[in-house]
Amino acid sequence: xxxxxMRADVAAATGGNSGRGSYRRLLRxxxxxxxxxxxxxxxxIFLALPTARVAFLAFRDQDDHWTLSNIFxxxxxxxxxxxxxxxxxxxxxAITGAIFGFIAAYAxxxxxxxFLRRIVQTASGVFANTGGVPLAxxxxxxxxxxxxxxxxxxxxxxxxxKGGWTLFTFTGLILVYLYFQIPLxxxxxxxxxxxxxxxxxxxxxxxxASKQQFWRYIAGPILLPPFTGALLLLFANSFAAYATxxxxxxxxxxxxxxxxxxxxxxxxxxDEANLGYALGLGMILIIGFVMTGYAILQRRxxxxxx
Amino acid sequence: MSKKLRVIAxxxxxxxxxxxxxxxxxxxxxxxxxxxxxxxVGGLNKLIVLAKAEKELNVIALPPDWANxxxxxxxxxxxxxxxxxxxxxxxxxAEEIAAVKALxxxxxxxxxxxxxxxxxxxxxxxxxxxxYKVSTWNDLPKGTKQAGGKWFFDYGGYIAxxxxxxxxxxxxxxxxxxxxxxYKGQVALNGNPTKSGxxxxxxxxxxxxxxxxLNSVGKGLDxxxxxxxxxxxxxxxxxxxxxxxxxxxxxxxxxxLQGKYSKESAGKVNWKVVVPSxxxxxxxxxxxVVKDSPHPAAxxxxxxxxxxxxxxxxFLKGGARPIRLPAMQASGTxxxxxxxxxxxxxxxxxxxxxxxxxxxxxxxxxxxxxxxL
Amino acid sequence: xxxxxxxxPGLGFGLGVVAFYFLMPLVSAFEFxxxxxxxxxxxxxxxxxxxxxxxKDVILLTTRLVFVTVFLTILIMVPTVxxxxxxxxxxxxxxxxxxxxxxxxxxxxxVLGVLATMPNYLKGTPMLLAxxxxxxxxxxxxxxxxxxxxxxxxxxxxxAARGLGSPWHTVFMRIxxxxxxxxxxxxIFLTVALVLGEYTMASLMLWETFPTWxxxxxxxxxxxxxxxxxxxxxxxxxxxxxxxxVERRQKGRK
Numbered sequence: 053x054x055x056x057x058m059r060a061d062v063a064a065a066t067g068g069n070s071g072r073g074s075y076r077r078l079l080r081x082x083x084x085x086x087x088x089x090x091x092x093x094x095x096x097i098f099l100a101l102p103t104a105r106v107a108f109l110a111f112r113d114q115d116d117h118w119t120l121s122n123i124f125x126x127x128x129x130x131x132x133x134x135x136x137x138x139x140x141x142x143x144x145x146a147i148t149g150a151i152f153g154f155i156a157a158y159a160x161x162x163x164x165x166x167f168l169r170r171i172v173q174t175a176s177g178v179f180a181n182t183g184g185v186p187l188a189x190x191x192x193x194x195x196x197x198x199x200x201x202x203x204x205x206x207x208x209x210x211x212x213x214k215g216g217w218t219l220f221t222f223t224g225l226i227l228v229y230l231y232f233q234i235p236l237x238x239x240x241x242x243x244x245x246x247x248x249x250x251x252x253x254x255x256x257x258x259x260x261a262s263k264q265q266f267w268r269y270i271a272g273p274i275l276l277p278p279f280t281g282a283l284l285l286l287f288a289n290s291f292a293a294y295a296t297x298x299x300x301x302x303x304x305x306x307x308x309x310x311x312x313x314x315x316x317x318x319x320x321x322x323d324e325a326n327l328g329y330a331l332g333l334g335m336i337l338i339i340g341f342v343m344t345g346y347a348i349l350q351r352r353x354x355x356x357x358x
Numbered sequence: 359m360s361k362k363l364r365v366i367a368x369x370x371x372x373x374x375x376x377x378x379x380x381x382x383x384x385x386x387x388x389x390x391x392x393x394x395x396x397x398x399v400g401g402l403n404k405l406i407v408l409a410k411a412e413k414e415l416n417v418i419a420l421p422p423d424w425a426n427x428x429x430x431x432x433x434x435x436x437x438x439x440x441x442x443x444x445x446x447x448x449x450x451x452a453e454e455i456a457a458v459k460a461l462x463x464x465x466x467x468x469x470x471x472x473x474x475x476x477x478x479x480x481x482x483x484x485x486x487x488x489x490y491k492v493s494t495w496n497d498l499p500k501g502t503k504q505a506g507g508k509w510f511f512d513y514g515g516y517i518a519x520x521x522x523x524x525x526x527x528x529x530x531x532x533x534x535x536x537x538x539x540x541y542k543g544q545v546a547l548n549g550n551p552t553k554s555g556x557x558x559x560x561x562x563x564x565x566x567x568x569x570x571x572l573n574s575v576g577k578g579l580d581x582x583x584x585x586x587x588x589x590x591x592x593x594x595x596x597x598x599x600x601x602x603x604x605x606x607x608x609x610x611x612x613x614x615l616q617g618k619y620s621k622e623s624a625g626k627v628n629w630k631v632v633v634p635s636x637x638x639x640x641x642x643x644x645x646x647v648v649k650d651s652p653h654p655a656a657x658x659x660x661x662x663x664x665x666x667x668x669x670x671x672x673f674l675k676g677g678a679r680p681i682r683l684p685a686m687q688a689s690g691t692x693x694x695x696x697x698x699x700x701x702x703x704x705x706x707x708x709x710x711x712x713x714x715x716x717x718x719x720x721x722x723x724x725x726x727x728x729x730x731l
Numbered sequence: 732x733x734x735x736x737x738x739x740p741g742l743g744f745g746l747g748v749v750a751f752y753f754l755m756p757l758v759s760a761f762e763f764x765x766x767x768x769x770x771x772x773x774x775x776x777x778x779x780x781x782x783x784x785x786x787k788d789v790i791l792l793t794t795r796l797v798f799v800t801v802f803l804t805i806l807i808m809v810p811t812v813x814x815x816x817x818x819x820x821x822x823x824x825x826x827x828x829x830x831x832x833x834x835x836x837x838x839x840x841x842v843l844g845v846l847a848t849m850p851n852y853l854k855g856t857p858m859l860l861a862x863x864x865x866x867x868x869x870x871x872x873x874x875x876x877x878x879x880x881x882x883x884x885x886x887x888x889x890x891a892a893r894g895l896g897s898p899w900h901t902v903f904m905r906i907x908x909x910x911x912x913x914x915x916x917x918x919i920f921l922t923v924a925l926v927l928g929e930y931t932m933a934s935l936m937l938w939e940t941f942p943t944w945x946x947x948x949x950x951x952x953x954x955x956x957x958x959x960x961x962x963x964x965x966x967x968x969x970x971x972x973x974x975x976x977v978e979r980r981q982k983g984r985k
Contacts, residue, residue, distance in 0.1 A: 102844030247882020306729030625768025
């Protein structure tokens with residue numbers, strides 16, 4: 053607790069009613085912002101500053117002159133395709149991850165089994181951060197051409213790879229992404245489900261509400277905002293995921309983070325790092341669009357729910 | 359709870375403060391800084407004295423299991439009593455260049471780099487490297503070094519096919535032969551050719567086998583497109599784990615990495631290495647001394663060591679082909695045992711090496727087409 | 732509609748499928764890590780982990796990073812998110828957007844920006860990693876805390892406590908923290924797991940943390956590499972379980 057925040061609180065006690073005069077307005081504005089100062093300062097130093105540097109480089113060419121060609125190129129050809137694929141992958145994996153994660157989180161809350169909850173919550177923290185070569189290997193060893201499950205299924209007469217499906221396709225990637233998406237959903241949605249007291253459900257039932265009515269009028273309105281918020285987080289999470297897809301598909305499915313990796317930290321392309329930064333800028337822009345859409349959606353649903 | 363929290367806060371704060379204080383500025387450079395050869399500091403013995411006084415050497419992106427770095431580094435440490443700090447051993451050429459730039463003026467800055475040709479050229483153009491010519495400079499063929507000594511090739515190899523005889527039949531001998539339907543779901547590259555040097559070389563090699571040339575890598579992409587279509591190509595990045603667990607029964611990789619796989623996977627898979635009969639593509643890595651680095655004498659001594667008979671034979675021991683190999687074979691100083699362990703080249707074969715212009719052109723083509731195979 | 736919802740057979744089956752999905756890849760990887768030459772099974776690779784060169788230093792540095800990251804995260808994020816809920820609802824969307832950015836900017840890009848902008852004395856210490864990990868953890872910590880605070884009536888609680896004359900730190904320690912305990916612990920879980928698993932930044936800043944060390948050590952030997960990655964998951968999990976036990980104790984004390 054900073055002294056500033058304490059002062060702000062004292063001021064806030066009088067800040068509720070409409071203030072006339074620029075001094076009071078200023079005071080009220082500063083009341084709103086002052087508690088957020090540590091957050092803003094911290095983010096400015098450790099996030100905004102480095103990002104601004106990278107964004108600046110996106111507009112420079114190799115000889116350090118101003119240029120728009122990086123930006124232009126980042127929305128053409130294979131890079132445009134990469135943005136499309138990345139968005140598709142993120143949408144599908146976010147929606148499936150959110151649904152399964154929600155069901156899992158709801159199930160363990162409802163079950164009221166304490167140890168199950170603890171195990172799932174802690175394991176989710178671990179799984180949500182898996183990725184890269186180790187995760188890719190785990191899945192190859194499971195359902196790769198010679199994976200354990202692939203071999204096991206063959207023994208009972210099922211050939212996973214007969215129909216042309218492989219782990220290294222779009223759907224294969226989704227399957228792997230869910231490995232960290234579902235646990236992430238569980239972790240972020242559990243507190244919200246906790247907020248939905250089970251007693252309410254009992255109360256609703258006592259008052260004669262049906263299951264549908266309970267979800268439509270009580271659980272839905274409470275859970276929908278955190279649910280869509282979590283959806284957004286999952287979208288961004290998959291949008292930026294890099295190492296797993298790189299190890300599994302070697303870039304045969306073009307994704308933006310993979311292209312960036314080749315451009316800024318590879319062994320082949322030496323002088324196009326600034327194009328990579330432009331792609332990074334493009335990713336931020338897209339999340340900006342998605343955020344805006346999400347804000348509008350939340351406002352709409354708030355109306356619909358009330 | 360609040361008392362406990364205060365203790366935790368105190369400890370965390372102290373840890374943070376102590377760590378911040380521990381970061382001291384780098385020391386002033388010694389006179390080896392501007393030496394362009396051992397002679398210019400008064401001979402190799404003088405260089406050794408200067409290097410020993412520096413006590414340490416910073417290297418970067420040297421994987422222990424790659425071209426025998428795991429043996430070369432301790433050999434250097436032991437011989438000269440200099441501690442080698444090996445940072446980010448898994449790093450890429452781009453990351454080496456980035457570290458050299460970002461850590462400029464710090465005692466953690468890399469003293470030497472080992473990078474692919476385009477990065478050596480880029481680093482030299484950006485003024486990151488100091489010119490240095492090792493004592494054995496004249497043994498390095500023309501075209502394998504920058505005339506001024508800003509960079510110079512150290513070791514290389516050829517793209518070879520590795521396969522597990524327990525899963526793969528018939529035994530592959532050529533790149534074109536990998537299109538055989540018997541290899542369904544079996545063939546992997548060492549990663550993404552727009553990022554991994556070995557995979558890039560793998561695509562180049564198949565271009566040569568598929569009717570292309572060093573000037574037209576497109577045929578290589580046609581080849582992999584076909585491989586993908588018939589289901590032979592599994593786009594997973596081949597690693598020691600995928601090889602040893604039998605998930606990637608056929609891989610294209612540098613011969614010096616394939617040799618290592620066969621040693622390590624003994625008893626699990628039966629790994630054989632063959633240099634393809636229809637195309638041999640070779641590639642080299644380059645050393646460079648970083649300009650104004652924290653340990654200038656040790657950096658130069660490192661180069662003298664790498665390009666001595668001892669250093670070059672250590673590359674050879676790791677299955678890589680050191681740059682002075684032809685000269686050493688002529689003078690009889692190449693280790694015969696290590697030489698005999700190298701994969702045999704098919705009779706009448708002609709290894710090809712791409713030059714910078716060809717590499718840059720190929721990079722553009724692969725970058726545009728790989729994602730849309 | 733049942734009065735007290737229970738774990739029905741449907742949900743039970745679902746959890747079974749989920750458990751299979753999450754455990755099978757671990758089992759497969761474990762199977763490989765335990766398979767020695769001649770397909771003889773042993774746990775020999777696991778026995779060698781602690782004796783690998785540099786193990787102690789790495790654990791020490793990583794523990795310090797975990798400690799500092801978690802501390803800073805809680806110090807900054809709990810007051811911030813509480814403030815958003817109390818006084819700055821309008822700014823919530825903005826804060827949420829900012830907190831999402833570290834997730835979206837690829838770490839490899841962000842770290843190059845960090846290296847280009849941070850002063851030398853920060854680049855000379857591994858604690859710069861902790862300072863950045865606070866940012867990297869923000870997407871998770873913000874969301875977890877936001878959900879937790881959204882589920883309680885912060886304003887009423889705070890107003891009541893303040894009305895009774897409690898100072899702010901008491902409000903945080905005795906009112907806010909206990910009520911969003913699961914949210915705080917959830918965000919700690921994710922932060923700890925993040926520090927134990929973050930590879931890109933650590934390797935590009937040339938520090939040897941647990942994940943980069945694993946990559947290095949595991950390189951020379953595939954079985955050991957896989958054993959190490961399973962070990963690191965287990966290690967993180969045990970650590971989180973211990974944390975969760977602490978949470979339970981706190982709860983019991985209340």
